[in-house]
Amino acid sequence: MxxxxxxxxxxxxxxxxxxxxxxxxxxxxxxxxxxxxxxxxxxxxxxxxxxxxxxxxxxxxxxxxxxxxxxxxxxxxxxxxxxxxxxxxxxxxxxxxxxxxxxxxxxxxxxxxxxxxxxxxxxxxxxxxxxxxxxxxxxxxxxxxxxxxxxxxxxxxxxVSLEGFTPEGPAVERHLERPRLVCAAHVSRRKGIPQLLDAVRGLPVDLVLAGGVFDRRILRGAPSNVIVAGPLSADELAREFRAADAFVLPTLEDACSLVVAEAAASGLPVITTDANGASALLGALPGTVLPAGDVEALKEALGRVPLLDRTTRRAVAEAARSAATSITxxxxxxxxxxxxxLAEEGAPCGRDRAGEATRRTRS
Incomplete structure (x- = not known):
């Protein structure tokens, strides 16, 4: 829709x-x-x-x-x-x-x-x-x-509508001495939230969960470094992205999560999984694609997230908007x-950005 x-x-x-x-x-x-x-x-x-x-x-x-x-x-x-x-x-x-x-x-x-x-x-x-x-x-x-x-x-x-998702603009207040991670997704098992909560437990990071809570039972016993922000508007999410050092979405099954592109356009390195169809959008952008469900690999990747400097943030944002990526x-x-x-049966399926035929899958 x-x-x-x-x-x-x-x-x-x-x-x-x-x-x-x-x-x-x-x-x-x-x-x-x-x-x-x-x-x-x-x-x-x-x-x-x-x-x-x-x-x-x-x-x-x-x-x-x-x-x-x-x-x-x-x-x-x-x-x-x-x-x-x-x-x-x-x-x-x-x-x-x-x-x-x-x-x-x-x-x-x-x-x-x-x-x-x-x-x-x-x-x-x-x-x-x-x-x-x-x-x-x-x-x-x-x-x-x-x-x-x-x-x-x-x-x-x-x-993807990238309007408003930029590294420049207002941001939420944050703890400046340790990395801040943002996950924008429903709090559900499909999105890998139980694995994410296990991974951040004990790490010197803050994790913001931005999205509706599908199942509140998942949050029982969540570690103290987790902030449940709830559903956010696009403007509110953009402010969260500007205050963060990385975006994480450890989904177990996702057709194509567009928030990956929005986070990259805001200048954030992305950590996601090979079960996310949107991982192909990353191209040469800074990011990490992990095996879905691998808590140890996720914990290691999150533990390596550094504080993000302004130069790197701007470079990631510019790359996300460049023609070298798959983002349109x-x-x-x-x-x-x-x-x-609207094509007739048997006619070419469509055009890509350069005017060539849209790819049909083939055996």
């Missing part, structure tokens, strides 16, 4: 319909549930309700229908003659579940795993899709591994997506 909002904002809508009040009610009610697992399942139900309502809208002349995971099965079935585009904003559900079970028990990972019924639903959507749009090589590989026809997979890295903006992303979804 962020891509549609930011990338297509300049394009006037031909028609806009509010299709399901009930789906929104279910989603908002689910957010109030005390059990994280039940709240997540309410969001899955809201997707099904939205899908059914969207499928009932008269779109007889539609050339393209675009849907999101778990929310487009009825829509795709209702429009067999249109070009059906599955926007894979998340990992393949089986890959998502596999990674959670690799690092946590079935009981501890239940709240965040996809239910079997939702897995089957998404796989049906993938079979019906003519195009599977992915944001990273990691997601493309997952799709192919779990049976998606490679000829349908089109990989276009997300755009939402407008360019939208144009590349439109090239793909």
């Amino acid at each position: 962020r891509a549609l909002r930011d990338g297509y904002a300049s394009r006037p809508a031909h028609r806009v319909e509010r299709v399901s009040h009930l789906a929104e009610v279910v989603l908002r009610a689910g957010l109030r549930l005390p059990c994280p697992g039940l709240a997540l399942r309410a969001s899955y139900l809201s997707k099904i309700l939205f899908d059914r309502a969207a499928a009932s809208v008269d779109l007889a002349e539609a050339r393209v229908v675009l849907g999101f995971p778990g929310a487009c099965l009825a829509l795709f079935r209702a429009h067999p003659g249109a070009r059906r585009v599955f926007h894979a904003v998340d990992a393949h559900p089986r890959a998502h579940n596999r990674e959670l079970l690799r690092h946590f028990s079935r009981r501890r990972s239940w709240d965040e795993r996809y239910p079997a019924r939702l897995v089957r639903r998404i796989e049906k959507e993938l079979r019906l899709a003519d195009v599977v749009l992915t944001p990273s090589a990691i997601v493309s590989a997952q799709m192919a591994r779990y049976g998606v026809d490679r000829a349908k997979i089109v990989e276009i890295p997300y755009g 903006d939402w407008s360019a992303y939208a144009e590349r997506v439109l090239d793909v979804v």
Whole structure:
């Protein structure tokens, strides 16, 4: 939705319909549930309700229908003659579940795993899709591994709005004598927060957790050098970045975490994992990519973070905006997506920054 909002904002809508009040009610009610697992399942139900309502809208002349995971099965079935585009904003559900079970028990990972019924639903959507749009090589590989026809997979890295994410400007107050780390992510197992809390325990650093708390149980017994900032606006996050010495995101499964690019544009070296699709955005930027779930490697990397001087901060920020990286903006992303979804079957999939064909994955 962020891509549609930011990338297509300049394009006037031909028609806009509010299709399901009930789906929104279910989603908002689910957010109030005390059990994280039940709240997540309410969001899955809201997707099904939205899908059914969207499928009932008269779109007889539609050339393209675009849907999101778990929310487009009825829509795709209702429009067999249109070009059906599955926007894979998340990992393949089986890959998502596999990674959670690799690092946590079935009981501890239940709240965040996809239910079997939702897995089957998404796989049906993938079979019906003519195009599977992915944001990273990691997601493309997952799709192919779990049976998606490679000829349908089109990989276009997300755009990133770097406006406001600069090393210059106001910053929050901080302890000046030891490194300050920032992690901008939901406090959840999928984002590797339990491993991060273990890694910073006993280190002479401060860690700021910026993001919503999906499961408060994860924070029980958190070390004293952890600051839980909660959800932050873009401006507030930019101020946190300017006060930090490094950004860390030890995710266990992440399709493409755009905050990596925002942190780099703010001048921060990035520490993330090989399970983060956005790690490919780093290119030659200062940063460290670690094996997902390796607490000892994470602890060692965090313990080596130095205090960041202004010269280095500016150099990292400039490199993040240079043409040598994979970072693009939402407008360019939208144009590349439109090239793909409006292409005739068998035509080139689109253009990259230099005007060449957008890469399809191949065997």
